Amino acid sequence: MDFHIFLIQLLNGVQYGLLLFLVASGLTLVFGIMGIINVAHGSFYMIGAYLAWSLAAQVGSFWLALPVAIALSVLIGLALEWLVVRWLYKRDHLYQVLCTYGLILVFEELRSVLWGDDVRSLPIPAPFNYSIPLTDTLSYPVYRLWISAVCLAVAFGLYFVIQKTRLGMMIRAGATDRDMVQSLGINIQLIYRIVFAAGIALAAFAGMIAAPISAVAPGMGNHVLIICFVVVVIGGLGSVKGALIASLMIGLVDTFGKVVHLELGGVKLLPELSSMTVYVLMAGILLWRPAGLFGKKL
Amino acid sequence: MSATRGNGWTGVLALALIALVLAFVPLVAEKFYVQFFAKILIMAIFAMSLDLLLGYTGLVSFGHAAFYGVAGYALALITPQYQAANFWTSFPLAIAVSALLAFAIGFVVVRMQGIYFIMVTLAFAQMLFFLFYDTKIGGGNDGIYIDLRPVARIGDWQPFNLDNFAHVYYLALALFVLVFLLLRMVLASPFGRVIAGIKANEHRMQSLGYGTFWYKLACFVLAGATAGVAGYLAAVQFGVVNPEMLGWHLSGAVMMMVILGGMGTLTGPVLGATVWMLLELWFQDITKHWHLLMGAFIVLTAILLPNGLIGLYGSLARRLARNHD
Numbered sequence: 001m002d003f004h005i006f007l008i009q010l011l012n013g014v015q016y017g018l019l020l021f022l023v024a025s026g027l028t029l030v031f032g033i034m035g036i037i038n039v040a041h042g043s044f045y046m047i048g049a050y051l052a053w054s055l056a057a058q059v060g061s062f063w064l065a066l067p068v069a070i071a072l073s074v075l076i077g078l079a080l081e082w083l084v085v086r087w088l089y090k091r092d093h094l095y096q097v098l099c100t101y102g103l104i105l106v107f108e109e110l111r112s113v114l115w116g117d118d119v120r121s122l123p124i125p126a127p128f129n130y131s132i133p134l135t136d137t138l139s140y141p142v143y144r145l146w147i148s149a150v151c152l153a154v155a156f157g158l159y160f161v162i163q164k165t166r167l168g169m170m171i172r173a174g175a176t177d178r179d180m181v182q183s184l185g186i187n188i189q190l191i192y193r194i195v196f197a198a199g200i201a202l203a204a205f206a207g208m209i210a211a212p213i214s215a216v217a218p219g220m221g222n223h224v225l226i227i228c229f230v231v232v233v234i235g236g237l238g239s240v241k242g243a244l245i246a247s248l249m250i251g252l253v254d255t256f257g258k259v260v261h262l263e264l265g266g267v268k269l270l271p272e273l274s275s276m277t278v279y280v281l282m283a284g285i286l287l288w289r290p291a292g293l294f295g296k297k298l
Numbered sequence: 299m300s301a302t303r304g305n306g307w308t309g310v311l312a313l314a315l316i317a318l319v320l321a322f323v324p325l326v327a328e329k330f331y332v333q334f335f336a337k338i339l340i341m342a343i344f345a346m347s348l349d350l351l352l353g354y355t356g357l358v359s360f361g362h363a364a365f366y367g368v369a370g371y372a373l374a375l376i377t378p379q380y381q382a383a384n385f386w387t388s389f390p391l392a393i394a395v396s397a398l399l400a401f402a403i404g405f406v407v408v409r410m411q412g413i414y415f416i417m418v419t420l421a422f423a424q425m426l427f428f429l430f431y432d433t434k435i436g437g438g439n440d441g442i443y444i445d446l447r448p449v450a451r452i453g454d455w456q457p458f459n460l461d462n463f464a465h466v467y468y469l470a471l472a473l474f475v476l477v478f479l480l481l482r483m484v485l486a487s488p489f490g491r492v493i494a495g496i497k498a499n500e501h502r503m504q505s506l507g508y509g510t511f512w513y514k515l516a517c518f519v520l521a522g523a524t525a526g527v528a529g530y531l532a533a534v535q536f537g538v539v540n541p542e543m544l545g546w547h548l549s550g551a552v553m554m555m556v557i558l559g560g561m562g563t564l565t566g567p568v569l570g571a572t573v574w575m576l577l578e579l580w581f582q583d584i585t586k587h588w589h590l591l592m593g594a595f596i597v598l599t600a601i602l603l604p605n606g607l608i609g610l611y612g613s614l615a616r617r618l619a620r621n622h623d
Contacts, residue, residue, distance in 0.1 A: 037413070039550075087601045093413070094358065095600050098557045101550060102596025109589035226424070226546060233417040275428040279421040283406070286418050290410055 004134045009255050015144045017251020018151035022206035023224055024231040024243045025158060026199030032238025033175040033195050036088060037096045040103035042225025044200045048073060048207025049216045050111055053120050062125035066208060073204035077197030085196055086189070104222075111218065120216040147209055154202070155244060162240070171195060175238070230282045236295025245293060253277050309482070309565065317475050324464035332467050333535065338575045339470040340531045343477050345555045345567035347524035352553065353561030354485060355517045356497035357408065360416045360549050361423025364403070365396040365522035367544030369529035371430065372396075374442040374539045385450035385460065393526040399426075400522025401515070408514040423549060431541040441540025444533060460534055470531050477524055481564060484520065493517055558599055560608030569607050 027041045051072060055065035084103065088096045123129070124143045131139035162168040173181045174191050182188045207220075214220070231250055235242025257277035262270035270277070285293065320339075324332045344366055351357040372392040377383040403422045410418055430436040447460035458465040484490055495503045496510050503510050533539050542548065551574075559570020577595060581588035603610050 084597060084601065091600075091604070094352075094557050094561070095604070098554055099597050099600030101554055102593040102598075102600060105589040105593030105596065107593075109587050109593065113587055113590075222547075226420070229417060230421070233414060237413060273428065273432060275432055276425045279424045279428075283418055283421045283425075286410065286414055286421075287406065290414055292414070 004138050005259075007134070008138065008140055009259055010252070011140060011144065011148070013252035013255035014248065015148045015251070016255060017248040018148050018155070019206050019210055020227060020231055020251060021244050021247035022151055022154060023203045024228040024235070024247055025155070025240055026202035027228050028232045028235065028238055028240060028243045030196055030199040031232070033171055034089065034192050036085060037093050038100050039097055039225065040100040040107060041199070041203055041228065042221035042223075043104050043107035044073065044203040044221070045207040045224045046111065046221035047076070047107060048204030049211040049220060050115050051204065052208035052211045053122050053216045054115060056122060062122070062212070069208050070201060070205060073201045074197050077200030078193055080200070081193045081196040086192070108218065117218050122212045122216060124212045143212060147213070150209060158240060227278065230278055234282055234285050234292055236292030239292070239294040242292060242294030249281065250278050253281050313475065313478060317471065320471055324467055329463055333463055334575070334579065336467040336470045336535055338572050339474045340528050340535065341552070341555065341571040341575060342568040343474055343531070344525055344528035344552050345559070345571040346477060346481060346564055347521045347528065348552050349556045349561060349564070349567040350481060350517060350521040350524070352556050353563065353566070354490075354497065355493050355514060357514065357518065358416045359419040359521075360546065360553065361419035361421070362521070362525055362552060363544050363546070363548040364423040364426050365400055365525040366529035366532070366548070367539070368399055368426070369393060369396045369526035370533035370539040370543050371436050371442070373448065373530055373533045374444050375436065377444055377446065377448070382446035383448040385448040386452070388448050389530055392530040393523050396526025396529065397519050397523035400519045404515045404518035404522070408511060408518055420546060420549070423544060423546060427541050427544045427546075430544060436539070436541075439541065441538055444537050444539070447534055447537065466535050470535070473527055473531065477527060478564060481524070489513070489516070554596065558596070558606055560606030563608055566606055566608040573607060
């Protein structure tokens with residue numbers, strides 16, 4: 001493989017992985033801290049993308065639409081925790097899955113009512129809508145680099161909030177022992193609401209910034225959801241560090257699986273079966289480490 | 299524990315009565331409804347097979363559609379071009395394929411627990427999905443049409459004709475009753491007690507000397523084979539197989555039917571599948587955006603009914619009994 005093509009695929013893989021991390025980190029936080037399996041998480045990725053698309057069309061600027069869309073998704077998250085999720089804390093995981101599966105149907109249909117079923121696209125916003133030339137024929141879009149940078153900044157921000165702030169301390173304590181934290185006079189209900197809304201906002205934000213480089217389409221949340229569960233399980237449930245490493249692994253494996261040619265005994269494996277690579281990776285890792293890379297032993 | 303478990307023969311009597319009523323459906327209903335009822339029966343078989351894992355053994359499989367789908371594909375692939383397959387050979391063969399696949403996958407996955415079991419079963423089902431979706435083995439994305447339904451001829455005698463929609467319905471009904479009784483028998487046998495023990499406390503069963511791995515694997519294979527029965531019937535009824543039959547959407551939907559109806563009972567999944575399909579039909583009639591109603595219904599059930607629909611029946615019965623005293 002040519003060096004420049006390799007470089008482009010490497011950057012693409014990292015960018016895809018980091019974007020996955022934004023979605024997966026919300027999923028793993030909500031599970032790790034609140035003990036909730038939210039299968040509707042992918043829907044917020046889709047909602048984020050549609051919000052960005054429709055608001056950008058209304059106000060005429062992607063950059064103005066972004067803060068409004070973030071604020072809206074935080075509000076949706078808060079409302080949803082209050083309306084639905086808070087009834088599920090003490091329930092079996094399967095009922096959480098059932099309930100949030102219902103939410104997928106609701107959100108998918110609301111999207112259809114509000115924004116229709118057409119595939120939409122968003123132009124790449126202004127200062128980043130050019131490419132850096134690598135050779136005479138190859139170039140790399142700056143917007144993708146911007147996405148990677150933003151995702152890294154968010155990852156660092158998450159680390160800082162959880163590990164270094166008072167709020168983070170309360171969140172970590174709440175994950176360990178909910179009742180003890182509550183009896184120390186901390187409003188754990190409020191903490192949970194904040195964590196849930198933050199998780200939703202992370203997924204929605206990922207959808208917003210991904211909107212200009214991917215099709216804004218019905219069902220886009222479902223694909224992301226499944227991949228994010230793969231990420232979360234490889235990384236170890238509840239581990240943000242694990243989610244970061246697993247996202248990058250998945251991003252690279254998926255990207256290179258589509259361009260590398262691999263034959264075994266005359267049977268063409270890659271790129272023909274590239275869609276299978278991430279699942280093969282997951283099965284392999286879980287056979288080796290049944291609780292994921294950074295998960296607590298079951 | 300559900301109040302409906304261990305009701306002795308009342309369950310079988312109720313089943314006999316229901317089967318008797320259902321036997322009259324093709325005599326009175328239009329083709330559409332007969333086919334619709336056949337679909338309910340097929341989904342009920344599928345849901346019961348999953349409940350064997352979900353409710354009885356405590357193995358939450360999120361890839362159960364794989365075994366349903368491969369049975370359908372098995373029929374489609376052994377049906378020769380421009381010719382019909384033989385029912386008496388293709389039916390056991392399709393189930394054997396499902397069982398074999400369940401053995402292979404189960405051998406790897408039944409060691410795992412909790413969410414990791416959920417995800418690895420999903421991973422294997424997705425691998426299979428993409429194998430059929432991305433390659434030409436099974437017609438790719440479009441799937442395969444089964445233009446000629448399997449023929450059930452023994453010598454010159456043809457007991458039923460699967461080109462006739464009523465006969466497909468009766469086959470589904472007969473297999474539904476068979477599967478129900480078979481699973482009931484298995485669950486009441488010593489094997490079933492071991493399974494229940496594993497769900498309650500696997501370590502204790504191990505220290506009692508049971509090789510729990512093999513019991514769980516046997517359960518996984520039985521569930522896979524039973525799902526194969528449903529998949530074969532679906533392929534016969536719809537005359538087409540496609541990758542969606544193996545996809546996680548279907549795995550999710552059937553899991554929802556089981557949880558909705560009530561896990562750990564045989565009637566629960568049957569009820570869940572029936573209510574699910576009836577609601578779908580009804581909501582589709584009301585509005586184009588019927589997913590909204592379906593979703594709201596699921597959310598409310600999950601929040602309000604801690605043991606599914608069958609649990610509602612149980613708690614009502616208990617309340618009545620208390621008032622009676």
